Amino acid sequence: MLWLFSQMFLLCLVSFAIGSLVTWLSVRSRLQPERPKARLALPAPRLAAEQVVIAEQPVAPKAAKQEPLPVKGNSKTMVYHTPDSPYYRRMKGDMAFGTEAEAQSAGYRRWTTKGRVKV
Numbered sequence: 001m002l003w004l005f006s007q008m009f010l011l012c013l014v015s016f017a018i019g020s021l022v023t024w025l026s027v028r029s030r031l032q033p034e035r036p037k038a039r040l041a042l043p044a045p046r047l048a049a050e051q052v053v054i055a056e057q058p059v060a061p062k063a064a065k066q067e068p069l070p071v072k073g074n075s076k077t078m079v080y081h082t083p084d085s086p087y088y089r090r091m092k093g094d095m096a097f098g099t100e101a102e103a104q105s106a107g108y109r110r111w112t113t114k115g116r117v118k119v
Contacts, residue, residue, distance in 0.1 A: 071097040073108050080108040087111065 072093025073080040080095075080103035081088045097103040100110070 071100055071103050073097060073103055073106070078108050079111050080104075081111045085111045086113070 071080050071082055072088065072091055073095035075094050080097065081091055081093065082100060
């Protein structure tokens with residue numbers, strides 16, 4: 001019985017040694033010191049005479065009266081959106097009209113929501 005126990009112990013010891021060796025060999029390549037990274041060359045500082053001066057342009061005062069926002073139209077759905085539409089800000093209209101009458105004359109219909117009752 002002791003002979004069987006010693007054989008099993010020796011087999012486990014050899015297996016452990018081989019497993020440790022294989023693990024150490026695979027990890028050894030990762031433990032190599034990293035090569036220093038190349039540093040980027042920075043441009044030389046400019047002299048005071050070479051500095052660029054940006055001229056300021058006077059800002060024109062805003063007009064007191066703003067033009068009404070255009071009516072945006074979607075040519076795929078043939079629907080136009082007015083500024084009071086909840087979809088107006090997020091839609092990218094591929095057509096623009098000055099008034100609702102122009103949009104209707106072009107064959108577009110007014111936007112509706114699902115909850116809106118048609119009269």
